[in-house]
Amino acid sequence: MWHSRSAVGSDSTPPRFGSCGRMALAAIGLTAVFHFVPTANASELVACDAPGVLNTFDAPLRGLARVVERSHEIRVVALGSSSTEGTGASSKQAAYPARFDREMDQRFPGKDFQVANLGKGGELADAMLTRLVRDVIPTRPALVLWQTGVNDVISGVDVETFRKTLLSGISALKAANIDVVLVDPQFYPRSAGVARYEDYVAVMRNVAHEQGVPVFRRYAIMQHLISSGQHPVEELLWKDKFHLSDVAYGCLAELMAEAVEADLKRTPGAVMSAGVASRTPISGWSPSSAH
Secondary structure, three states: OOOOOOOOOOOOOOOOOOOOOOOOEOOOOEEEEEEEOOOOOOOOEEEEEEEHHHHOOOOOOHHHHHHHHHOOEEEEEEEEOHHHHOOOOOOHHHOHHHHHHHHHHHHOOOOEEEEEEEEOOOOOHHHHHHHHHHHHHHHOOOEEEEEOOHHHHHHOOOHHHHHHHHHHHHHHHHHOOOEEEEEOOOOOHHHHHOOOHHHHHHHHHHHHHHHOOOEEOHHHHHHHHHHOOOOOHHHHEOOOOOOEOHHHHHHHHHHHHHHHHHHHHHOOOOHHHOOOOOOOOOOOOOOOOOO
């Protein structure tokens, strides 16, 4: 069954997109993005800038564009580990899938994006592949956001094994005519001491390029947010200095929505559906708000 927006998918239960409440089941040049930080002052705005070279997809989301053009309801699955589930966020509504959901609704007026949060902390790519085939593909979402890699590299999974898992998942999604965006590992200071960490980041980009699918460059974007002086690393990471904070989840959700919107506007058929300037913040947002 599909879970409510505040729930998290299990490893044995497929998502179901309901009409009551969005499921937590569910740029070219310099992009300026503003998001609400869920603090005591929910109206506080924080700027997140990323150059287009880091936040422009190299491949079109043609299937998603067709769905956006033709349908009111657009189903999206966010598959991943703890940074999809929302570890470190102040609430499930502050995790990136729920915030991406709200961002896409604003950017495409009259459309109803339903983003399912199927994050499971600590999960490796091969277990995600199992859930992808068993639980996600049968529900026929328009888009899968597949965040993976960090647990594999930390656990010592061979990079070639990881690459083959990615290829299998992409192949299964292509066979089902479902678009996918890969989301690469997060940046955190101790990653410099993890053997082959950047190799995993590179292999995700290489596989995405070879297979003609987009990759959201989370690692490089987080590095840019820090090196540009926009946010110190302590502001982007949770107290464990590994998982993400509300600020990071907000920045990444907004920048991902920006990249998806820009991709759809470049794809024939979806241009007329996008009607809100991407730099407009969500008004009245609070951590407890839900659709």
